[in-house]
Amino acid sequence: MSSGGHHHFYSASPSAHTPTSRSFAMSPTDDDSDEEGNAKVDFYFPGAASLSDQLDKKVMVVLRDGKKLIGILRCYDQFVNMTLEKTVERIVVEDKYGDLDVGLYIVRGENVVLMGEVDDTRETTLKQVPVDEILMLSKMEQEKEEERSKLRQMHLRNRGLLEIGEYGGFGLHSEW
Numbered sequence: 001m002s003s004g005g006h007h008h009f010y011s012a013s014p015s016a017h018t019p020t021s022r023s024f025a026m027s028p029t030d031d032d033s034d035e036e037g038n039a040k041v042d043f044y045f046p047g048a049a050s051l052s053d054q055l056d057k058k059v060m061v062v063l064r065d066g067k068k069l070i071g072i073l074r075c076y077d078q079f080v081n082m083t084l085e086k087t088v089e090r091i092v093v094e095d096k097y098g099d100l101d102v103g104l105y106i107v108r109g110e111n112v113v114l115m116g117e118v119d120d121t122r123e124t125t126l127k128q129v130p131v132d133e134i135l136m137l138s139k140m141e142q143e144k145e146e147e148r149s150k151l152r153q154m155h156l157r158n159r160g161l162l163e164i165g166e167y168g169g170f171g172l173h174s175e176w
Helices: 047-054 131-158
Strands: 025-033 039-044 058-063 068-076 082-093 096-107 112-117
Touching: 047 068, 047 112, 058 082, 068 096, 082 131, 096 131
Parallel strands: none
Antiparallel strands: 025 039, 058 068, 058 112, 068 082, 082 096
16 A cells, blocks of 8 residues: 555556455356366455446446435545536435436445446336425425324334433433
8 A cells, every 4th residue: 555645546457466365356257268278257346446437427326314316436536426417306205206406416335325327228107296386295205204204203102202312312211
């Protein structure tokens, strides 16, 4: 590892690694072989290096706060911090969705939960609706969830149970 703030770049060239290297995974393809009869091997790089296959492709990124971003992956670093171009925030409520245009988006790697390439050729069972309609539906859904949470909390409190953090985090109602 180098010091002084230097970034590490990953080589996509299979010749840069030996078959005995443990820094990547290999998987032979279906009975394919080269001119000399050697089995062909696909290389899969671990961690952030595996994102090199997704560069300049449309990806969906799910964040810790539940946001779903769809955009073109332009760059990333070893911490999975990334820049998405032509990004939309996809808001899904029941069987409907809307895309809110957010443009260029910088994502901090520690907030990424899931990431995958988007297949635009695949049919969706969701119905696209205008942004203002999906925002209204989302707000209504959030209000319903808050009401359910308050009702749940009231039932727990009636049974002598409290949310964690109340009364010092004991979780049980006590007369201390």
